[in-house]
Amino acid sequence: MTNIVVLISGSGTNLQALIDAHQKGDLPVNIAAVISNRPQAYGLERARLAGIETAVIDHTRFETREDFDQALQARIDACNPQLVVLAGFMRILTEGFTRHYLGRMLNIHPSLLPKYQGLHTHQRALDAGDEIHGVSVHFVTPQLDDGPNVIQAVVPILPDDDAATLAERVQAQEHIIYPMAVAWFAEGRLRMDNGACLLDNTPLPASGFVVDTRVN
Ligand code: NHR
Ligand code: GAR
Numbered sequence: 001m002t003n004i005v006v007l008i009s010g011s012g013t014n015l016q017a018l019i020d021a022h023q024k025g026d027l028p029v030n031i032a033a034v035i036s037n038r039p040q041a042y043g044l045e046r047a048r049l050a051g052i053e054t055a056v057i058d059h060t061r062f063e064t065r066e067d068f069d070q071a072l073q074a075r076i077d078a079c080n081p082q083l084v085v086l087a088g089f090m091r092i093l094t095e096g097f098t099r100h101y102l103g104r105m106l107n108i109h110p111s112l113l114p115k116y117q118g119l120h121t122h123q124r125a126l127d128a129g130d131e132i133h134g135v136s137v138h139f140v141t142p143q144l145d146d147g148p149n150v151i152q153a154v155v156p157i158l159p160d161d162d163a164a165t166l167a168e169r170v171q172a173q174e175h176i177i178y179p180m181a182v183a184w185f186a187e188g189r190l191r192m193d194n195g196a197c198l199l200d201n202t203p204l205p206a207s208g209f210v211v212d213t214r215v216n
Pocket of ligand 1: 108119146
């Protein structure tokens with residue numbers, strides 16, 4: 001069974017989607033631990049309720065990003081995971097950390113990457129007058145939000161949207177595509193190879209596998 005460790009910073013709805021998929025029998029993994037950099041993250045409670053081991057590595061207690069990442073890496077590696085899953089994890093990771101987990105760490109980012117790397121993606125898509133928005137699951141590489149895409153879900157931007165309504169539409173898709181991507185990895189169907197994604201030994205396009213929710 002594929003051992004995974006999930007890193008969170010906040011409410012943990014993506015973690016909950018993974019827990020739910022696992023409980024339904026749709027996700028052949030063992031969630032070895034959930035680790036948060038924030039002691040108050042509600043996702044820790046979700047993990048406890050599901051009987052999953054939790055840990056807090058509070059970044060405010062470390063002098064440097066390197067020190068924090070070393071402590072985080074030691075805690076993760078104690079679980080021997082085949083995959084590290086960033087689920088609303090909000091700290092930028094050092095190059096050394098990302099290299100250590102290269103090809104075995106996934107992130108979910110709320111935009112259609114390479115558009116809108118970084119923060120405040122929903123507001124930026126609205127400000128730009130975009131007609132579509134979405135979410136990307138990608139392998140993590142040293143460059144922020146730059147690793148190869150595994151899956152994207154596309155949603156429409158509607159005339160009355162604000163950042164909150166748009167985020168809600170995007171997050172509904174997050175909770176579908178993240179368990180899918182993690183399941184592909186766990187089943188041995190997905191890997192990163194030469195900076196691209198292979199699904200069933202076939203290269204995915206730069207967008208990754210696309211789920212387009214717009215009704216035509
Ligand atoms: N680290 C690397 N090296 N590469 C990636 O692709 C990463 C990463 C760390 C996190 C998630 C990411 C996202 O999906 C992620 C991808 C946090 C920030 C950020 O600016 C940016 C991107 C992401 C996560 N964080 C601030 C910082 O100083 C803190 C913000 C806060 O605490 O609220 O680290 O978008
Ligand atoms: C999700 O929308 C995720 O895409 C986003 O934060 C939210 C976390 O929600 N991630 C980032 O912005 C990463 N920088 P959750 O804690 O409920 O899963």
